[in-house]
Amino acid sequence: MILNPTIETLMNHRSIRKYTDEIPSNEMIETVVKAGQQAAFAGQLGSLILSREKKSHPFGAPIYFIVCVDIHRMQKVMEKRNWKMISSDAAMLLFGVQDACYMAQNLVIAAESLGLGTCYLGFVPFMADKLIEKYKLPPKVLPLVGITIGYPAEVPPVRPRYPLDFSCFEGKYPEFSDEQIERAMKQMDEGYLAQDYYNGGKLMIKLENDREETFNGLTYSWTEHISRKWGQWLNDPEELREVLNKYGFEFLKK
Amino acid sequence: MILNPTIETLMNHRSIRKYTDEIPSNEMIETVVKAGQQAAFAGQLGSLILSREKKSHPFGAPIYFIVCVDIHRMQKVMEKRNWKMISSDAAMLLFGVQDACYMAQNLVIAAESLGLGTCYLGFVPFMADKLIEKYKLPPKVLPLVGITIGYPAEVPPVRPRYPLDFSCFEGKYPEFSDEQIERAMKQMDEGYLAQDYYNGGKLMIKLENDREETFNGLTYSWTEHISRKWGQWLNDPEELREVLNKYGFEFLKK
Numbered sequence A, B: 001m002i003l004n005p006t007i008e009t010l011m012n013h014r015s016i017r018k019y020t021d022e023i024p025s026n027e028m029i030e031t032v033v034k035a036g037q038q039a040a041f042a043g044q045l046g047s048l049i050l051s052r053e054k055k056s057h058p059f060g061a062p063i064y065f066i067v068c069v070d071i072h073r074m075q076k077v078m079e080k081r082n083w084k085m086i087s088s089d090a091a092m093l094l095f096g097v098q099d100a101c102y103m104a105q106n107l108v109i110a111a112e113s114l115g116l117g118t119c120y121l122g123f124v125p126f127m128a129d130k131l132i133e134k135y136k137l138p139p140k141v142l143p144l145v146g147i148t149i150g151y152p153a154e155v156p157p158v159r160p161r162y163p164l165d166f167s168c169f170e171g172k173y174p175e176f177s178d179e180q181i182e183r184a185m186k187q188m189d190e191g192y193l194a195q196d197y198y199n200g201g202k203l204m205i206k207l208e209n210d211r212e213e214t215f216n217g218l219t220y221s222w223t224e225h226i227s228r229k230w231g232q233w234l235n236d237p238e239e240l241r242e243v244l245n246k247y248g249f250e251f252l253k254k
Helices: A005-011 A026-037 A071-080 A089-113 A128-135 A178-194 A222-232 A237-246 B005-011 B026-037 B071-080 B089-113 B124-135 B178-194 B222-232 B237-246
Strands: A046-051 A063-070 A117-121 A141-150 A168-170 B046-051 B063-070 B117-121 B141-150 B168-170
Touching (some): A005 A089, A005 B005, A005 B026, A026 A046, A046 A089, A063 A071, A071 B178, A071 B222, A089 A141, A089 B005, A089 B237, A128 A237, A178 A222, A178 B071, B005 B089, B026 B046, B026 B089, B063 B089, B063 B124, B071 B089, B089 B141
Parallel strands (some): A046 B168
Antiparallel strands (some): A046 A063, A063 A141, B063 B141
C-alpha cells in the first residue's frame, strides 16, 4: 500500500457523530464546497443546501449540508437555450445521483483533510414533507443525502471492510465459495465486535413479525445488522415512488 | 480557499482521455482499491471489476475499472444469516448507487494523488448484453460507471464550474433571477470556449428532427451541448427499465 497525504486522509475516514461547539470558518466552508464542485460531472446535476442552524442538525453538528440531485436548475439553463428536457426522470436520476455523490464525496474528503469530522445521513429523501417546506425546494430537486460537519468530539476507530478479494474481481465476476463468503463475514463481524460498535447490543435492530431473538451483545454484529435492514425495511416500492413523486419525479408511475 | 495536498488533488481534477503505455504498478492498483473500499457505506453495496485487457478499454487505458452496484453479494451474505432480502430493488438501488459512487470517487482521488489520470464513463449501464457476457455478471449486479486509469499523455486544463452561488444555497433553495442564470451560463460557456473544449465545433451534438443548426465552432459551448443531450436523448423510460431488467432489477415494471 502506497501512502501520501491524500491517501492517508482517505484511509482515515470514520463517521463522526459527536462534535465540539467550535464552528468551522467561512473559509473552510467555502473550501469544501469548491472542492465538491470540482468533482467529475455529467451535467452539474448536484447542488448543496447549507445550514448553520446548529440546533436543528443531526448530532448538533455546527454545519449541515443536504446534497441534492438538482434537475430544476438544469431545466432553467435549458429554457434559456430554448430547449425542453425530454430525458426521462429515471435517466436524469441515474446521472444526477452520480453527479451529486461525486460532489458529496469530494466535499467530505476536503473536510476531513482540514481536520473536520463528517457523517453521511442516508434517510434524508424520506423526510420529503419537512424538507420541501423548510428549504423551499422546487419540483425536481431531490435531497439525496445529508452531511454533518464539525470538529470531532470523538475519535472512533476506522471501521472494518470486506477482504480485498470480496470487493474487487479481476477479469470476471466470480462464483463465491462458501469459504470466501464466510471469511468476509467473519472479518466484518469480528472487526465490529472488537470495536464494540453496536454497544453491547444496544443498537440492535428489533426483529419484526414475532421472530425470536437469538443474538445478544456478544454475538450481534454487522452482517446480522445489515441483514435485518434489508430483510425487514423498505419492502414496498410504492413507498419510494410516493417519496420521489413528492419531489416531482414521476418515473415510477404506473 | 485553504490549500493542502488533498485539496490540491481535488482541485486539480480533470478527465484524462490519452494515456502512455506505462502500466501502473500492482501496488498502485491495490492502493486505489483499498482507498475506494474505505469510503463511507450504507451496506458495502459497491464492488469493482478490474480489467487489464488494455486493447479492449476506452482510450486504450492500461487499467479499467467497472464500478458495480452489487446486490447479489449482499444477498449471499444474508442467505448465510438465514435472511431473505425484502427491500425493493428501487430502495436497494437508491442506497447501492451511493455506496458505489463514494467508492468510485475515493478510487479516482487516490489514483490522481499518485499521478495517474482517470476518466469516468457514464454510459456503461447501457451496454448490458456485452458486459453481462464478458464479465459473467450474475443478476442484481449493475455496472454503474467505468473508470479508465493510467499515466496521462495529455494535460488538459481544469474545466469550468458554475459560480459558487449557483451551486450552494444557504438556508433555503433560491428563486433564480434571470441575471443569475445567465451569469452562470456565461461562466461555463466562455470557460469552455476559451479552452476550445468542443474543438472548434467538431464535438457538436447533431440536431435531430430537422432542427436548423444556428451554432458554429465559435459559439457552441457547454450549455448548448448539455441541452442537446437532455433535450434529445433518453426520453423513453422503458429503455432504462429494460436495461435494468436485464441486470435483474425489476422496480420499473408496470
